Amino acid sequence: MSENAITRRSFLAGSAGVAAAAAVGFTSFGAWQQAHADEEAGEGRTEAVHTLCNACSSKCGYTAYVVDGKLTKLIGDPQNPNASGHLCARGYGYSQIAYSKDRLTDPLKKNAQGVFEAISWDQAYAEIAEKVRAIIEEDGPDALALVQDPRPSGSYYAKRFMTALGSPNSYTHGAACNLSKVSGITQAIGAGDWVSDVENSKMTMFIGRSYCDGIRPSQVAALERGFENGAYTVMVDPRCNNSTVFASEWVPITPGTDLALVLAMSNVLIKNNLYDADFVAANGVGFDEWAAAIAECTPAWAEEITGIPANTIERLAAQFAEAAPAASIEPSWRGAYGCAYANSGETARAVALFNTLLGCWNQPGGALLTSSAAAGKLDDPRFAAPPKPEGTLLGTKEYPLAAASMGSAVFAGEMAKAGVLKGMFFYNSNMAAGYSNPAYLADALSQLELMVVCDVQMSETALLADYVLPETSYLERAELPEFGGGKVPYVAMRSQVLDVIHPNTKSCDQIFTELAQACGVGEYFDFTQEELANAQLKTVGLDVDSLRLVGTVQFPEKAFVYGTAPKWNTPTKKVQFTSEACAKAGLSACPVWVAPQTVPEDGAFRLVGGKEAIMTHTQTANIPELMNIAEQYGLDRPWISAADAKALGIEDNDECVVENEQHSGTSKVRVTERISPGVVYIPSHFGCTVPEQHTAYGFGLRIMDYVPFHIEPAYGSAMTQEATVKIKKVGA
Numbered sequence: 022m023s024e025n026a027i028t029r030r031s032f033l034a035g036s037a038g039v040a041a042a043a044a045v046g047f048t049s050f051g052a053w054q055q056a057h058a059d060e061e062a063g064e065g066r067t068e069a070v071h072t073l074c075n076a077c078s079s080k081c082g083y084t085a086y087v088v089d090g091k092l093t094k095l096i097g098d099p100q101n102p103n104a105s106g107h108l109c110a111r112g113y114g115y116s117q118i119a120y121s122k123d124r125l126t127d128p129l130k131k132n133a134q135g136v137f138e139a140i141s142w143d144q145a146y147a148e149i150a151e152k153v154r155a156i157i158e159e160d161g162p163d164a165l166a167l168v169q170d171p172r173p174s175g176s177y178y179a180k181r182f183m184t185a186l187g188s189p190n191s192y193t194h195g196a197a198c199n200l201s202k203v204s205g206i207t208q209a210i211g212a213g214d215w216v217s218d219v220e221n222s223k224m225t226m227f228i229g230r231s232y233c234d235g236i237r238p239s240q241v242a243a244l245e246r247g248f249e250n251g252a253y254t255v256m257v258d259p260r261c262n263n264s265t266v267f268a269s270e271w272v273p274i275t276p277g278t279d280l281a282l283v284l285a286m287s288n289v290l291i292k293n294n295l296y297d298a299d300f301v302a303a304n305g306v307g308f309d310e311w312a313a314a315i316a317e318c319t320p321a322w323a324e325e326i327t328g329i330p331a332n333t334i335e336r337l338a339a340q341f342a343e344a345a346p347a348a349s350i351e352p353s354w355r356g357a358y359g360c361a362y363a364n365s366g367e368t369a370r371a372v373a374l375f376n377t378l379l380g381c382w383n384q385p386g387g388a389l390l391t392s393s394a395a396a397g398k399l400d401d402p403r404f405a406a407p408p409k410p411e412g413t414l415l416g417t418k419e420y421p422l423a424a425a426s427m428g429s430a431v432f433a434g435e436m437a438k439a440g441v442l443k444g445m446f447f448y449n450s451n452m453a454a455g456y457s458n459p460a461y462l463a464d465a466l467s468q469l470e471l472m473v474v475c476d477v478q479m480s481e482t483a484l485l486a487d488y489v490l491p492e493t494s495y496l497e498r499a500e501l502p503e504f505g506g507g508k509v510p511y512v513a514m515r516s517q518v519l520d521v522i523h524p525n526t527k528s529c530d531q532i533f534t535e536l537a538q539a540c541g542v543g544e545y546f547d548f549t550q551e552e553l554a555n556a557q558l559k560t561v562g563l564d565v566d567s568l569r570l571v572g573t574v575q576f577p578e579k580a581f582v583y584g585t586a587p588k589w590n591t592p593t594k595k596v597q598f599t600s601e602a603c604a605k606a607g608l609s610a611c612p613v614w615v616a617p618q619t620v621p622e623d624g625a626f627r628l629v630g631g632k633e634a635i636m637t638h639t640q641t642a643n644i645p646e647l648m649n650i651a652e653q654y655g656l657d658r659p660w661i662s663a664a665d666a667k668a669l670g671i672e673d674n675d676e677c678v679v680e681n682e683q684h685s686g687t688s689k690v691r692v693t694e695r696i697s698p699g700v701v702y703i704p705s706h707f708g709c710t711v712p713e714q715h716t717a718y719g720f721g722l723r724i725m726d727y728v729p730f731h732i733e734p735a736y737g738s739a740m741t742q743e744a745t746v747k748i749k750k751v752g753a
């Protein structure tokens with residue numbers, strides 16, 4: 022339990038103190054700490070603990086208030102750059118995971134009948150270690166792999182465990198999230214992301230990215246401020262998403278064709294000499310080749326492909342030129358080109374090049390290449406990295422453009438099916454329900470000789486495992502500090518809010534340390550989580566106790582400065598209009614039109630997915646408080662356009678069959694003007710098939726059931742929207 026206990030009186034003072042500390046940076050919190058050292062402990066104590074949300078990868082910082090050991094209130098921390106003083110509904114709802122009646126409480130082993138039985142930790146460790154040793158002896162450490170969702174402690178401990186065993190095969194969920202985006206952008210500019218300065222921009226275009234659905238509170242606030250400041254904000258989306266409340270214009274587009282829009286807008290800028298020629302000449306390589314390659318990509322050509330009128334494309338390009346350099350295309354995350362189509366990586370590349378034409382890099386209102394804070398070098402030999410594995414990450418050869426920090430987890434799935442991978446560990450990952458076709462993945466992962474899943478509740482992936490290891494919920498554990506980036510780099514930390522609720526659950530640092538010991542590589546884990554956290558924080562002049570007091574510390578001295586000349590971390594040290602690596606990987610050296618590979622046959626609709634503001638992936642649907650909202654508003658319903666519905670004799674809320682070669686299911690549908698004809702949208706959080714999740718089980722359709730198993734050439738993503746469906750009224 023936290024020692025950061027404060028009285029009700031000091032809580033009020035403390036909130037102001039936290040805001041003040043944030044405003045002037047971390048140099049001030051010594052004084053804040055001193056003020057609180059004087060507070061006497063008394064009765065009626067409210068404990069206030071700074072921690073990080075775990076309901077999505079934004080990990081917003083908040084203050085948890087605990088009365089008599091019970092969580093009573095959450096308030097977003099103003100000094101945390103992702104929260105900026107607010108949490109989203111998921112942050113509140115997901116805090117109830119600690120008290121979920123469906124929590125895993127003991128280590129489980131699947132017996133010969135395929136039924137899970139509770140076993141001791143010692144037995145679990147011993148048996149897993151024996152199987153790990155047998156796999157390494159027989160096939161080498163390269164036959165082992167890990168899939169994890171990057172979380173502060175999990176990504177450190179789980180990956181270190183894999184490395185210590187000698188395996189290079191650590192994957193993230195990227196193949197079903199933003200692998201193509203990050204990898205494509207990297208080919209162009211040598212960094213995987215940027216921050217669009219929406220609030221100061223004259224114009225920002227969002228391509229399949231919705232701040233008000235795929236929420237991060239600080240981004241919602243920035244969009245609102247930008248819109249109120251008069252920024253021209255454009256939402257390119259086959260769906261009129263909820264960010265459209267802060268949009269100047271909704272531009273509906275045929276799914277999978279964003280590349281054609283970006284190439285045509287680029288073509289307009291180049292042809293009419295509306296681009297920043299000086300910037301391009303000074304920073305770019307291969308521009309003439311790209312200009313020639315897209316010479317035929319006119320607005321009229323793109324109209325045919327995208328369904329966007331040529332004069333709209335022409336106008337948007339001219340508006341961009343007018344607004345530049347206070348303008349950019351937002352980098353996006355997942356929706357349109359994170360992992361969706363055969364052309365996702367190439368779309369990402371083209372978007373980065375378009376921003377280069379605007380000359381908007383690091384300009385006020387433009388696209389900012391911000392940096393991240395990081396821990397410095399740790400001197401203590403106990404923290405030295407295990408020897409680098411001899412092998413290379415599986416998939417590097419097949420998908421050479423996939424960012425090595427993520428890898429292609431779906432290819433790992435294919436390799437499990439092929440018998441190349443023999444043992445897999447999953448941490449905070451529900452791959453079997455969310456990374457590609459679940460039926461394919463269930464079959465593939467069932468081939469493994471050893472499958473170990475660490476989770477807080479039974480998941481589709483855990484159901485397939487040989488061993489399931491129960492973790493404490495995020496509120497019952499402390500984690501390593503998280504170093505983050507943005508306009509002002511920061512470090513934040515998850516502290517333990519609640520006492521451990523189920524005595525036989527453990528935190529991931531303990532689980533992987535003990536697993537490593539059992540597997541004979543314990544020497545790489547000869548430290549406590551707090552010792553490591555302190556060592557990391559010492560390199561930036563902090564320690565665990567002081568960071569705990571404020572939760573997040575910003576580094577204003579490292580803040581982004583407008584006008585800084587960008588450094589292009591590409592092989593040529595330039596913005597690459599042409600990329601040798603892309604050519605080598607079998608793509609065009611410069612991004613040209615690549616069609617999505619799925620063409621709807623007669624009567625079929627393109628399938629798109631997306632986030633509902635109150636749910637995260639597959640992990641929140643079992644929270645009753647959130648599911649109640651979904652049920653009340655019918656948020657699980659697929660969307661179909663009013664025109665298509667009319668043609669099919671479907672009315673709002675009619676029960677319909679949604680089917681394709683992979684799957685068939687029934688659901689009520691939402692008939693709306695807010696989606697383009699020819700497109701069906703399925704919200705991505707539903708259709709849970711785990712009976713042990715008593716709230717989520719059986720509710721709604723699961724979008725991945727309709728997605729065939731296939732992988733984007735060169736980039737390695739799951740092509741999660743290369744799919745079509747047919748829809749008809751039940752009984753029709």
Ligand SMILES: Nc1nc2c(c(=O)[nH]1)N[C@H]1C(S)=C(S)[C@@H](COP(=O)(O)OP(=O)(O)OC[C@H]3O[C@@H](n4cnc5c(=O)[nH]c(N)nc54)[C@H](O)[C@@H]3O)O[C@H]1N2
Nearest residue numbers: 170194197198449450451455475476477480638639640705
């Ligand atoms: N069907 C579907 N598929 C998707 C998506 C979707 O929305 N729907 N979204 C896509 C995107 S953008 C992404 S980033 C990926 C995300 O993919 P994942 O990172 O795999 O996310 P989830 O599907 O939410 O699964 C997370 C799992 O971690 C468990 N978990 C939660 N908290 C803890 C904890 O504290 N400790 C441990 N050990 N486990 C915990 C949850 O119970 C759940 O089983 O999925 C992609 N695929």
Ligand SMILES: Nc1nc2c(c(=O)[nH]1)N[C@H]1C(S)=C(S)[C@@H](COP(=O)(O)OP(=O)(O)OC[C@H]3O[C@@H](n4cnc5c(=O)[nH]c(N)nc54)[C@H](O)[C@@H]3O)O[C@H]1N2
Nearest residue numbers: 229230231235236257276277355356357631632634637638
């Ligand atoms: N509520 C909520 N917020 C989240 C998450 C969550 O699970 N739930 N997860 C977080 C994570 S890990 C991620 S990756 C982000 C994802 O954030 P986003 O990428 O914004 O999320 P999506 O909702 O998948 O996609 C955004 C929009 O893309 C549109 N779209 C689909 N196909 C196409 C297309 O072909 N072209 C165009 N132009 N648009 C298309 C969809 O209609 C949708 O409105 O959200 C983060 N925030």
Ligand code: SF4
Nearest residue numbers: 074076077080081112
């Ligand atoms: S955006 Fe919402 S769910 Fe994600 S970390 Fe922040 S509060 Fe939690």
Ligand SMILES: [Mo]
Nearest residue numbers: 197198199355
């Ligand atoms: Mo994601």
